[in-house]
Amino acid sequence: MTEQEIVKELGAAMDRMRGHPLADTARIIVETALRSDLGCRRKALEEAHFLLQVMPKTETDELHIDLSLILNLGILLNGLSRLDRPIIPVYHEAFGLEWGHTARKLHTDARTWQPVHLIFMNRTEQQPLDLLGYPWLVHELVHYAFANQLPLFYQGHQILNTRVQQWNLASLAVNDPVSQQITKDFRTYWIPKESQFDWPHEIAVDAVCMLLLGPVYVSALQREYADATDTINAYQIEPDHIPIELRTQAMIRIGEQLGWEAEVEPLRLLQQQWQRQWPEAARASRYRTLRDHALIAEAQRAALEYATSVRLPQLTPARLTELSAAAEDVAPLQGLDLIISAWCMYQRHQGGEGYATWTARLLQSFADE
Numbered sequence: 001m002t003e004q005e006i007v008k009e010l011g012a013a014m015d016r017m018r019g020h021p022l023a024d025t026a027r028i029i030v031e032t033a034l035r036s037d038l039g040c041r042r043k044a045l046e047e048a049h050f051l052l053q054v055m056p057k058t059e060t061d062e063l064h065i066d067l068s069l070i071l072n073l074g075i076l077l078n079g080l081s082r083l084d085r086p087i088i089p090v091y092h093e094a095f096g097l098e099w100g101h102t103a104r105k106l107h108t109d110a111r112t113w114q115p116v117h118l119i120f121m122n123r124t125e126q127q128p129l130d131l132l133g134y135p136w137l138v139h140e141l142v143h144y145a146f147a148n149q150l151p152l153f154y155q156g157h158q159i160l161n162t163r164v165q166q167w168n169l170a171s172l173a174v175n176d177p178v179s180q181q182i183t184k185d186f187r188t189y190w191i192p193k194e195s196q197f198d199w200p201h202e203i204a205v206d207a208v209c210m211l212l213l214g215p216v217y218v219s220a221l222q223r224e225y226a227d228a229t230d231t232i233n234a235y236q237i238e239p240d241h242i243p244i245e246l247r248t249q250a251m252i253r254i255g256e257q258l259g260w261e262a263e264v265e266p267l268r269l270l271q272q273q274w275q276r277q278w279p280e281a282a283r284a285s286r287y288r289t290l291r292d293h294a295l296i297a298e299a300q301r302a303a304l305e306y307a308t309s310v311r312l313p314q315l316t317p318a319r320l321t322e323l324s325a326a327a328e329d330v331a332p333l334q335g336l337d338l339i340i341s342a343w344c345m346y347q348r349h350q351g352g353e354g355y356a357t358w359t360a361r362l363l364q365s366f367a368d369e
């Protein structure tokens, strides 16, 4: 496609989006691309083209709920009075229909860009929404809030340097390839990166979610891993994903610290199940070395420091009781309260008819707005 053809397609796409709740976002993206320097204009137009293509096409009640949640939570988690960077929910099979987050760069010149955040939703536009999975939306939006933020609070580098020095000495002394590998591993997994594909970010995001959602988040994690672990080795170390056993261990720690001692019990049971399932992986020295308790604690401390700095609301047992008592009335529900109330209603009706009716009423309240 020539540049002119791309511009024409962008215009047509904007026309189609007239009146759509994301029309303003689309306009900002296209205008930014059109204003970009000659040197990166083609790249910017292609990026805008991609972004408009992945935007939701149909205006459903579900989309209204999602956009309302994203706006509400995005503002809350950033500690700002409005969203300062566009966020687009993506419902596309091409991205695997799994929860995720990524920041795209819409270049205005060689060195500057407008970040545009994509939140990958776990369903297509046509599939019904499942609010029990929405603690993961909060998780992805904490990643959005942490873009270039967590390293400001994180002080794990000192601990990391000590570890690396110890293993360096060990590897020099015996010329041991295992110690060399562990030195490398510490750096790969424990240094926070811009992409956020590292362990401190993952642990810190979970810590913020535990603060905001407590047992609601525990349920989401339990639900995610209870069926998955027949296929996923919980101790598996991969570049992009934190081992789920390590993550679970970190969640138990922060849950206890935040006063949800009894509520994290399902996670302890999962851990015991994994120990029986993969006894050798659980004992492996590389895994046990990298599962560093001081570094886990530091990522969580940094997360709570961030939460304090933007005044995030902690979910307490008293607040949960209050929300549960008021959950029947869907009209005022927004943001975190909506997600927590959905969980309360699911528990009350054990997922039965009552919960389905409540969800339908909730959707209707967004359609009426």
Ligand SMILES: [Zn+2]
Pocket: 139, 143, 202, 205
């Ligand atoms: Zn994550």
